[in-house]
Amino acid sequence: MSLRIGVPSKGRLMEKTFEWFGARGVTMARSGDDREYSGHVSGIGGVHLVLLSAGEIPRELSAGRIHLGVTGTDLIREKLGGWETRVAEVAPLGFGFADLIIAVPNAWIDVDTLDDLDAVAAQFRAAHGHRLRIATKYHRLVREFLQSAGVAEYRLVDSQGATEGTIRNMTAEAVADITSSGDTLRANHLKILSDGLVLKSQAELFAARRANWDAITLARLSELCAKLGVEAPAL
Ligand SMILES: Nc1ncnc2c1ncn2[C@@H]1O[C@H](COP(=O)(O)OP(=O)(O)OP(=O)(O)O)[C@@H](O)[C@H]1O
Numbered sequence: 001m002s003l004r005i006g007v008p009s010k011g012r013l014m015e016k017t018f019e020w021f022g023a024r025g026v027t028m029a030r031s032g033d034d035r036e037y038s039g040h041v042s043g044i045g046g047v048h049l050v051l052l053s054a055g056e057i058p059r060e061l062s063a064g065r066i067h068l069g070v071t072g073t074d075l076i077r078e079k080l081g082g083w084e085t086r087v088a089e090v091a092p093l094g095f096g097f098a099d100l101i102i103a104v105p106n107a108w109i110d111v112d113t114l115d116d117l118d119a120v121a122a123q124f125r126a127a128h129g130h131r132l133r134i135a136t137k138y139h140r141l142v143r144e145f146l147q148s149a150g151v152a153e154y155r156l157v158d159s160q161g162a163t164e165g166t167i168r169n170m171t172a173e174a175v176a177d178i179t180s181s182g183d184t185l186r187a188n189h190l191k192i193l194s195d196g197l198v199l200k201s202q203a204e205l206f207a208a209r210r211a212n213w214d215a216i217t218l219a220r221l222s223e224l225c226a227k228l229g230v231e232a233p234a235l
């Protein structure tokens, strides 16, 4: 059986992943034109490339339909409850850096910390009759983070994109989203709470604990890890 490795199917994450493996003698390429989601691996035998959305890779790893996968730490932790029991970290890849943060409007001059947010949230509920809304797609991570910080008077509203626009659109009062350059936050007049860093993320190579590991796939894993210069994970 070949070792199935899931890799982001488009954009910067795909290109950087191809570069990272290529620099270590494992060449990945998409077949056909840009719209064809199939590919191949050379430089090592018995490894099958599976091109997937970065957001779907955690689920495919968890189900064991791929043996290895490249995706963001944020997506693994958000999408897989008890992620350590489902995947093993093989190697951080040094790209795809992003911080998951909590941000509020610049105009909230008295709000700089989570404690301030908590105070404003209580006032907000008293004044408006509903809880302050935080727009995000990272429900699990934000809930856990705010719970451990003691912030309770809020409601998460789902936003799967253009999250920073929800405040202007009046569907939320605050946001929890990833930032890398900070341009999107600046353009939308938002500031990060000083203690509002939920998670630092980067692209990582993960192994599926529940995949069908047999002697052949384990041998291929060792060979691949040796070639990549990383330690083979204990599964
Ligand atoms: N500036 C950035 N914008 C978006 N994602 C980034 C950025 N920097 C790093 N990332 C990381 O890239 C990953 C998301 O990649 P991508 O947007 O391709 O995923 P996706 O959810 O599968 O997207 P799509 O649904 O459009 O296919 C996350 O792990 C995220 O942390």
Ligand SMILES: O=P(O)(O)OC[C@H]1O[C@H](OP(=O)(O)OP(=O)(O)O)[C@H](O)[C@@H]1O
Residues within 6 Å of the ligand: 160, 161, 162, 163, 164, 177, 178, 179, 180, 181, 182, 183, 184, 185
């Ligand atoms: O700090 P920056 O460099 O500005 O990057 C952050 C932005 O990039 C991502 O959005 P993406 O482009 O993936 O689009 P989305 O709004 O559909 O999530 C993220 O959701 C932020 O909006």
